Amino acid sequence: MSNEAVLHANVGVSGHDAHHDEHHGHHHETFISKYVFSMDHKMIAKQFLITGMVWAVLGGLMSVLFRLQLGYPDSTFPWLEDILGKWAKGGRISAEAYYALVTTHGTVLVFFVLTAGLSGTFSNFLIPLQIGARDMASPLMNMLSYWFFFIASIVMLSSVFIETGPFSGGWTAYPPLSALGDASPGSKTGMDLWLTAMALFVVSQLLAGLNYIATILNMRTKGMSMTRLPLTIWALFFTAVLGVLSFPVLFSGFILLIFDRNFGTSFYLSDIFLSTTNTALPNEGGSAILYQHLFWFLGHPEVYIILLPAMGMASEVLSTNARKPIFGYMAMVGSMFAIAVLAFLVWAHHMFVTGLNPFLGSIFVLLTLLIAVPSAIKVFNWLTTLWRGNIRFTPAMMFAIGFVSLFISGGLTGIWLGNSALDIHLHDTYFVIAHFHIVMGVASMFGMFAGVYHWYPKMYGTYMNNTLAYIHFWITLIGAYLIFWPMHYEGLAGMPRRYYDYGVWESFKQFVELNRFISTVVIIVFAAQFFFLFNFFYSIFKGRKVTTTNPWGSNTLEWTTPIKPGHGNWTGEIPEVHRWAYDYGKDGQDFIPQTVPVGDNETQH
Amino acid sequence: MSMFFTIAVIILVFLVIFQIAKASEYVSVLKGEEKSRAQSNKINGFLMVAFLVLGLIGVYLCNKALYHKTLLPQGSASVQGEKVDSMLWVTLILTGVVFVATQIVLFVFAYKYQENPKRKVFFFPHNNTLELIWTVVPAIALTVLVVIGLRNWFMFTSEAPANALRVEVTGKQFGWVFRYAGKDNEFGKKYFRIIDDAGNNPLGQIWADNEQFRLKADPANNDDIVVQQTMYVVKDKPVQLIINSRDVIHDVGLPAFRMKMDAVPGTPTTLWFTPKYTTKEMKERTGNPDYIYEISCDQMCGNGHYSMKGIIEVVTQEEYDAWLAKQTPNYLVANPPAEPAATPAVPAAKDSTLKPAADSAHTVAIK
Known part of the structure; x- marks a missing residue:
C-alpha cells in the first residue's frame, strides 16, 4: 500500500481540525438543531434512513395492493374501497389506480428508497467516519440535501391525494403519454407534482453528491491515501460521481418535458391525434425517443448508483466477518471504476426496440456485455474472500451473503437482456421484471440491510435483536426467490409487464394460479419486514447496550470513535492511518486496525 | 369482524415471535457471547446449505411445473425466431452453469468456513494469476455470446426481402389499425391532422386536396385497404410491418414470432419476419383449439394498455387471396361512389x- 498521499491529505485536515476544536466547547444544541435542522452527518444519515424506511413501507404496501389485483383479478375486497374510496369501487382496484400504484411504487423505490435511503444514509454516515473527518466538507449543503429530499417527498406524497390521481404512466415517464393530460388522467396534475418532486430530488442529489466527492477527496485523515480507503468509500465515491454527472441530464429531460406540457413546445411531440378529445395536436417535428435517451442517460447509471453502495458495504461486511482480507482490493476498485465508466455507455440497451439504428445498437450490445466482466470479477473476489475464512454469521454477514447470491442470479439474466437479439423477445416482459428486481431491487435492499445491521451499534449505541434479524433474513431471502424466480417463466411465455388484467389474453391467462402464488408470497414477505422495522425502532430505546467500541473486531476508523460519538466524531485528535483496512488474519493476528503502525517484521503483501 | 380477528391474530403471532427473540437474547447474554455465537453460527451454517440444496431442488421443480407454459416447447412460429430460441438455449446453458457453480461455491463456502476457533485464517489478499483467469474467461465467453447475438441482430434488422408482404400497423389508444397497400403495392400519403374516425379515415389518408393544410390528394390511397383488430399474413412469406402510432408510444409485441418493435408517433419503425405455421396448424401444434396469434401492446400506453390486443391470422396464400378479394378499399368505404x-x-x-x-x-x- 502506498503512502504518497499522506502529507497531502494532512494539510487540509489539520486546518479543519483547528477550526472545529475552537467551537467545540460552546456548542449548544437545541432539539431543533440536533434532531431537525441538524448539520451533523450522523444525524442527517439517520434522517435519510428513516425517511427511506417510511417510503419503503409505503412503496412496499403499494406493491401489495397491485399484487392483490394481479393475484386475485376476479375477487373483491370490500376493505379496499374503505381505504382507497373511488379508486377501488366495489372492492376491486381500478385500472387507473393500478397504474398509479405501479408507477409510484417504481419511482419511490428507485429514487426515494434505494437512492436517497441507501446512498444518502451510508454516504452521510460512513464517509466522514471511515476517512477520518469531523464532518462533511459542507455540513450546511448536507443539511439542505436532506431537506430538499424531504420536500420532494412531501410533493410526491401529495400527488396521491389529488382528484385526478398520481402520475400513472410508469416510473420512466415516457412522453407523449406523460406529456398529455388528455391521454391519461394521471398525466394531469399528478404529473406536474411528479415532475416537481423529481426536480427537487435532483437538487438534493446534486448537493449531496458534490459534498461527498469534496469530502472524500479533501478531508481524509493523515495517512489515509486513496488506496487505503475501505471499499465502502470507494463505492460511495463512484456513486456520487455517477450521480453528479448523470442527474443533470435527467433534469434537462424533465425541463423539456415541462415545456412540452405547459408552454406548447414540441421537443417530444409530433403527429399526435387524441381519440379522447377527437383532435389532432398542432405539434410537429419532436422526437419522443429523445426523452428516452435523456432519461436512460441517468436511468442506467442510476442502476449503479443503487448497486455500488450495496457492493461496497457487502465487501466490507464480508471481509470483516470472514476475518479475512477482501480478495483483490485493487481489482475491486478497478472493477468499480470500470463499472462507473461503462455505466455511462450502455444506456441505449433499454431502447433496443425503439427503432434504434442497428449499428448503434450493436455498439451498445458490446459495451453492455463488457460490463459483465467487472461484475464477474467482483463476484469471484467475494467468493474467494470467503474461502478459508472464519465466518461469523452476524445478521449483516447473512445479508451480505444473500446479496452475493442475488447479485449472481440477477446479474446473469442481464447477459440475456443485454444481447439485443434476445432482448427483442424478452423486452418489457416479466423476464425483465424478474431481472431488475433481483439484481437491483432486492440485492441492493440486502446490501442496505447488511449496512443497517452492521453499523447499527455505531448509529445508536445498541444492538438489534439477532433472532429477529435471522428470521427476517431467511423469510426475505426465500421469499425474494419465490416471488421473482417464477417470473422468468412468465417472461419466457412473452407475458408483458404493466398489465392490469390478463383475463382476455389466450397466451397469458394460463398464469392465474402462479400469479396468485406470487401475490401470497409478496404479502408474507411484506409482513416479515415488520420484524425488521420493529426490531430497528425497539432496539434504539431498549436494545442491548454496546459496551465495547469495536464490537465486530473491525479495522476501519469508525470503530475508533467513542461508542456514541458526538458532533465531531473523535474527542481528541483524529487518529492517523498506517495501513489499508483489510489486515484480517495477518501474521496470526485476528485483526489489525488501520491506526496501528506497521511493525518492523510484518510481512509484506 | 373477521378482519379484526385476522389483524389480532397477526399481531399476536408477531408478539409471540418477538418474545421468543427477546428471551433468546437474554439466554445468549447469560451464556456468553462466544458460546452463543458458536451456536447461532452452527444453525445458520446449516441453514445455508439447506437453502442451497432445497433451492436447487426448487429450481428443478419450478422448471418442471412451468416449462411447458413457456413458448419454448412449442417452438418459434417464425423462421427468425428459431435463431432467438437457439441463442436463448446457448445463453441459458452458459449462464446456467455459472449460476449453479457460483451458488454452490457461495453457500458451501459459507457452511464450510463457518467460524472454527481451531482454524487459522488464510491471509490471501490477492493473486494475479487467479484474477487474470476470471477476467479473461468471462471475457471470452461473453465474446462468443456477442458474436452470436450480433449476427442475429443484424439479420433481424436487415432490409426485408423484396417479395415481402408489407402491412402498415398503427397503434392508438387502445387498439390496432392495419393498412394494406392494395393493387398498386404502394401506400398512399397520409397526414395526422385530417384523421377522422367518424368519417372512416382513422389514418388520415389524403384522398382529397386540402386547402387548410395545403395537401394534395394522393391517388395511391384509393386502393389501400384498412382493417382493424385482425391482420392477415401468409404462411412462409416474409411480412414487413411498417409501424406507426397515432397518439402515444405503443409496442407491437409478437411473442410467438419472437419479435417486437415500438410504435412511435412521428417516427415510423419496421420489423419483418417469416411466419412458419398457419393459425390452424398452431392450434394443432399446441393442442389448444382456441389458440390465436396475439399482438400485445408491450409499452405502457395508458389505462387501457392491458386490453390493447390485436390478432394475427396466418393463412395460406389461397386463403389470403380469398380474404383480400373480399376487402373494400377504405377510400371507397368512406367515399361511396x-x-x-x-x-x-x-x-x-x-x-x-x-x-x-x-x-x-x-x-x-x-x-
Missing part, C-alpha cells in the same frame, strides 16, 4: 360503419 356504374360489385354491406343512405344507394344499383 355516387355513380353506381363506376364500381363493379363492391360488397359494401360487410362494413357496419357505412351510412344507411349509402347502403340503400347500393341496393338500388344492384337491382
Whole structure:
C-alpha cells in the first residue's frame, strides 16, 4: 500500500481540525438543531434512513395492493374501497389506480428508497467516519440535501391525494403519454407534482453528491491515501460521481418535458391525434425517443448508483466477518471504476426496440456485455474472500451473503437482456421484471440491510435483536426467490409487464394460479419486514447496550470513535492511518486496525 | 369482524415471535457471547446449505411445473425466431452453469468456513494469476455470446426481402389499425391532422386536396385497404410491418414470432419476419383449439394498455387471396361512389360503419 498521499491529505485536515476544536466547547444544541435542522452527518444519515424506511413501507404496501389485483383479478375486497374510496369501487382496484400504484411504487423505490435511503444514509454516515473527518466538507449543503429530499417527498406524497390521481404512466415517464393530460388522467396534475418532486430530488442529489466527492477527496485523515480507503468509500465515491454527472441530464429531460406540457413546445411531440378529445395536436417535428435517451442517460447509471453502495458495504461486511482480507482490493476498485465508466455507455440497451439504428445498437450490445466482466470479477473476489475464512454469521454477514447470491442470479439474466437479439423477445416482459428486481431491487435492499445491521451499534449505541434479524433474513431471502424466480417463466411465455388484467389474453391467462402464488408470497414477505422495522425502532430505546467500541473486531476508523460519538466524531485528535483496512488474519493476528503502525517484521503483501 | 380477528391474530403471532427473540437474547447474554455465537453460527451454517440444496431442488421443480407454459416447447412460429430460441438455449446453458457453480461455491463456502476457533485464517489478499483467469474467461465467453447475438441482430434488422408482404400497423389508444397497400403495392400519403374516425379515415389518408393544410390528394390511397383488430399474413412469406402510432408510444409485441418493435408517433419503425405455421396448424401444434396469434401492446400506453390486443391470422396464400378479394378499399368505404356504374360489385354491406343512405344507394344499383 502506498503512502504518497499522506502529507497531502494532512494539510487540509489539520486546518479543519483547528477550526472545529475552537467551537467545540460552546456548542449548544437545541432539539431543533440536533434532531431537525441538524448539520451533523450522523444525524442527517439517520434522517435519510428513516425517511427511506417510511417510503419503503409505503412503496412496499403499494406493491401489495397491485399484487392483490394481479393475484386475485376476479375477487373483491370490500376493505379496499374503505381505504382507497373511488379508486377501488366495489372492492376491486381500478385500472387507473393500478397504474398509479405501479408507477409510484417504481419511482419511490428507485429514487426515494434505494437512492436517497441507501446512498444518502451510508454516504452521510460512513464517509466522514471511515476517512477520518469531523464532518462533511459542507455540513450546511448536507443539511439542505436532506431537506430538499424531504420536500420532494412531501410533493410526491401529495400527488396521491389529488382528484385526478398520481402520475400513472410508469416510473420512466415516457412522453407523449406523460406529456398529455388528455391521454391519461394521471398525466394531469399528478404529473406536474411528479415532475416537481423529481426536480427537487435532483437538487438534493446534486448537493449531496458534490459534498461527498469534496469530502472524500479533501478531508481524509493523515495517512489515509486513496488506496487505503475501505471499499465502502470507494463505492460511495463512484456513486456520487455517477450521480453528479448523470442527474443533470435527467433534469434537462424533465425541463423539456415541462415545456412540452405547459408552454406548447414540441421537443417530444409530433403527429399526435387524441381519440379522447377527437383532435389532432398542432405539434410537429419532436422526437419522443429523445426523452428516452435523456432519461436512460441517468436511468442506467442510476442502476449503479443503487448497486455500488450495496457492493461496497457487502465487501466490507464480508471481509470483516470472514476475518479475512477482501480478495483483490485493487481489482475491486478497478472493477468499480470500470463499472462507473461503462455505466455511462450502455444506456441505449433499454431502447433496443425503439427503432434504434442497428449499428448503434450493436455498439451498445458490446459495451453492455463488457460490463459483465467487472461484475464477474467482483463476484469471484467475494467468493474467494470467503474461502478459508472464519465466518461469523452476524445478521449483516447473512445479508451480505444473500446479496452475493442475488447479485449472481440477477446479474446473469442481464447477459440475456443485454444481447439485443434476445432482448427483442424478452423486452418489457416479466423476464425483465424478474431481472431488475433481483439484481437491483432486492440485492441492493440486502446490501442496505447488511449496512443497517452492521453499523447499527455505531448509529445508536445498541444492538438489534439477532433472532429477529435471522428470521427476517431467511423469510426475505426465500421469499425474494419465490416471488421473482417464477417470473422468468412468465417472461419466457412473452407475458408483458404493466398489465392490469390478463383475463382476455389466450397466451397469458394460463398464469392465474402462479400469479396468485406470487401475490401470497409478496404479502408474507411484506409482513416479515415488520420484524425488521420493529426490531430497528425497539432496539434504539431498549436494545442491548454496546459496551465495547469495536464490537465486530473491525479495522476501519469508525470503530475508533467513542461508542456514541458526538458532533465531531473523535474527542481528541483524529487518529492517523498506517495501513489499508483489510489486515484480517495477518501474521496470526485476528485483526489489525488501520491506526496501528506497521511493525518492523510484518510481512509484506 | 373477521378482519379484526385476522389483524389480532397477526399481531399476536408477531408478539409471540418477538418474545421468543427477546428471551433468546437474554439466554445468549447469560451464556456468553462466544458460546452463543458458536451456536447461532452452527444453525445458520446449516441453514445455508439447506437453502442451497432445497433451492436447487426448487429450481428443478419450478422448471418442471412451468416449462411447458413457456413458448419454448412449442417452438418459434417464425423462421427468425428459431435463431432467438437457439441463442436463448446457448445463453441459458452458459449462464446456467455459472449460476449453479457460483451458488454452490457461495453457500458451501459459507457452511464450510463457518467460524472454527481451531482454524487459522488464510491471509490471501490477492493473486494475479487467479484474477487474470476470471477476467479473461468471462471475457471470452461473453465474446462468443456477442458474436452470436450480433449476427442475429443484424439479420433481424436487415432490409426485408423484396417479395415481402408489407402491412402498415398503427397503434392508438387502445387498439390496432392495419393498412394494406392494395393493387398498386404502394401506400398512399397520409397526414395526422385530417384523421377522422367518424368519417372512416382513422389514418388520415389524403384522398382529397386540402386547402387548410395545403395537401394534395394522393391517388395511391384509393386502393389501400384498412382493417382493424385482425391482420392477415401468409404462411412462409416474409411480412414487413411498417409501424406507426397515432397518439402515444405503443409496442407491437409478437411473442410467438419472437419479435417486437415500438410504435412511435412521428417516427415510423419496421420489423419483418417469416411466419412458419398457419393459425390452424398452431392450434394443432399446441393442442389448444382456441389458440390465436396475439399482438400485445408491450409499452405502457395508458389505462387501457392491458386490453390493447390485436390478432394475427396466418393463412395460406389461397386463403389470403380469398380474404383480400373480399376487402373494400377504405377510400371507397368512406367515399361511396355516387355513380353506381363506376364500381363493379363492391360488397359494401360487410362494413357496419357505412351510412344507411349509402347502403340503400347500393341496393338500388344492384337491382
